[in-house]
Amino acid sequence: MQQLMQGKTIVYDAITVKREGGFAFDVWHQNHYIPSVLAGGQMLNVQCYGSPLRATYVSVFESNVEARPLQGTLPLPMHESIMSTERHIATFVNQQYAPNTGDPFHDTPILYPVLFSVPADNKAGEKDFDAWYDEEHLGILLKNPHWPMCRRFKVHAPADGGGTPQWTHIALHYLRDLRALESPERDEARATPWRARLAQHAWFKGDYRVLHKFGPRRTS
DSSP states (O other), X not given: OGGGOOOSEEEEEEEEEOGGGHHHHXXXXXXXXXXXXXXXXXXXXXXXXEETTTTEEEEEEEESSOHHHHTTTSOOOOOTTEEEEEEEEEEEEEEEEOTTOOOHHHHOOEEEEEEEOOOTXXXXXXXXXXXXXXXXXXXXXXXXXXXXXXXXEEEESOOOSTTOOOOOEEEEEEESOGGGGGSHHHHHHTSSHHHHHHTTSGGGOOEEOOEEEEEEEEXX
C-alpha cells in the first residue's frame, strides 16, 4: 500500500482571489509563488488544482519533513488579487486505492478534498471516524471505476483566527471523472447506518471541494 505515498507530510495551500484578476494571478502563482516555496528545498513536488466556482487555487505540496519543522518556515503568498488564504500542514494517516489504479497523482484530472473538524477532546469520536473511513466508506467508493484512490491526513496545529475553520482531518480523493460524485457507489457510501450515526454529530459536517488539475511541479 505504501508504494503510492508521495510524502509523509503535505502542505494544503488554498488561495482565493478576485475573479477579475484571474489570468495575471495564474502567471504569478505558477512562475513566482510556487517556485518560491519549492526553493526552500523541503518539498518533493507539488500538484496544483483550481476551482472556477470558488476562484480558488489549491497547491498540495509533498514533503518528507516532519510537520512541526515546516511550521512558520514557508513563504506566505502576497499578491494584490488575493482575497483569502488557507494553509494546513498535515501528516499522513492512511491511503487506499483500487486495483490497477496506475498513478493517480499524474493520471487523475480532479482532486476532491474533504475537510473535517473533529474536536480534539473527542478521542472516541475520532477513532470511530477513522475506522468508518478505512473499514467501510472507502471500500464502497473505490468500487467506482472513476474513483481510484484516497489519501487521508491529520492536520498539525489547525489554523485559528480569521474566520478559518479549525479543520483537523483532510481526505484527498483522486477522481478520473466527475460522474464519480453522482454514482451508485457514492449514494451507497452515504446511506449506511454507520455514516448515519456519525452524521448525528455537529462536527461531522465537512467542507467538500471540486478542484481541477492544471499541472504538477517537481523539485528535480
